[in-house]
Amino acid sequence: MAASDIWRIYEARLRRVSDHIHAHLDDELDTARLAEIACLSEHHWHRVYRAVHGETLAETVRRLRLHRAAGDLVTTDRPVREIAARWGYADLSSFTRAFKAGFGLPPARYRREGSHALFQSAITGETKDMYDLSIRSIPETPLVGIPHAGSYMAIGRAFEALYGMLFSRTLFDPAMRMIGVYLDDPDLVPEERLRSFACVTAAGGTVAEPPLESRRIEGGDYAVLRHRGPYADMSEAYRWLYGRWLPQSGRALRDAPVFEAYLNNPREVAPTDLLTEIHLPLKPAG
Numbered sequence: 001m002a003a004s005d006i007w008r009i010y011e012a013r014l015r016r017v018s019d020h021i022h023a024h025l026d027d028e029l030d031t032a033r034l035a036e037i038a039c040l041s042e043h044h045w046h047r048v049y050r051a052v053h054g055e056t057l058a059e060t061v062r063r064l065r066l067h068r069a070a071g072d073l074v075t076t077d078r079p080v081r082e083i084a085a086r087w088g089y090a091d092l093s094s095f096t097r098a099f100k101a102g103f104g105l106p107p108a109r110y111r112r113e114g115s116h117a118l119f120q121s122a123i124t125g126e127t128k129d130m131y132d133l134s135i136r137s138i139p140e141t142p143l144v145g146i147p148h149a150g151s152y153m154a155i156g157r158a159f160e161a162l163y164g165m166l167f168s169r170t171l172f173d174p175a176m177r178m179i180g181v182y183l184d185d186p187d188l189v190p191e192e193r194l195r196s197f198a199c200v201t202a203a204g205g206t207v208a209e210p211p212l213e214s215r216r217i218e219g220g221d222y223a224v225l226r227h228r229g230p231y232a233d234m235s236e237a238y239r240w241l242y243g244r245w246l247p248q249s250g251r252a253l254r255d256a257p258v259f260e261a262y263l264n265n266p267r268e269v270a271p272t273d274l275l276t277e278i279h280l281p282l283k284p285a286g
Contacts, residue, residue, distance in 0.1 A: 011168035070232035132226040140219035145199030158198035176200040178262040230271040256281035
């Protein structure tokens with residue numbers, strides 16, 4: 001069997017496992033069961049998983065659970081103890097230690113003082129801090145990606161599947177940039193019907209065979225807001241961008257999707273060091 005055929009088999013198995021992990025993050029994840037889903041021994045399964053994803057299964061689960069916990073802290077008023085239990089922490093102290101190690105602040109303080117709080121105070125006019133925003137002319141850019149349906153907070157699931165496919169098909173290039181394309185307004189569309197795409201920039205001649213799809217970034221002017229911090233905090237950045245900056249900018253929106261460019265990798269840097277550029281499409285000035 002050709003090496004490419006073997007990796008196609010691994011691609012399908014990795015996708016099944018990734019789907020299972022994301023669907024059962026709030027359950028006890030049994031490594032033997034995951035190996036069974038992958039149709040590999042536990043020993044070989046862990047080696048293949050780490051080779052493709054760059055982290056162990058335990059590291060993936062811990063990172064994703066803390067990401068979801070941060071989202072709960074920002075978007076709900078659930079007690080911290082309840083959030084800890086929901087995401088697999090038997091006691092509050094162990095959750096607090098893990099969260100502070102990843103996010104730089106203990107959970108309760110993060111809820112009050114995380115990067116989302118800066119945008120909240122800007123929305124209410126309580127601060128005059130300037131944010132890193134510029135107007136850029138972006139050229140049309142080809143992309144290759146896969147669709148994601150549901151919560152935007154869970155698009156990491158699609159990115160994991162995308163990278164597994166790129167590796168298995170020998171299409172991965174370190175120069176590729178991660179791009180998230182978002183088609184719906186989460187304030188208007190029910191979460192289960194939200195549509196988005198996990199993409200990478202595509203080199204010339206890249207063929208997107210199913211389930212990969214070809215897309216593109218439309219060329220034109222964009223307001224580009226650079227956000228530093230956890231992905232869970234970005235909803236407040238969007239509110240500031242639409243609610244404060246846009247009405248005062250003198251610019252009009254263009255009928256094109258919003259997209260995010262991810263400048264570093266959540267597997268390699270702490271959540272507080274994540275850099276994301278939010279691109280808001282604008283009509284030409286004047």
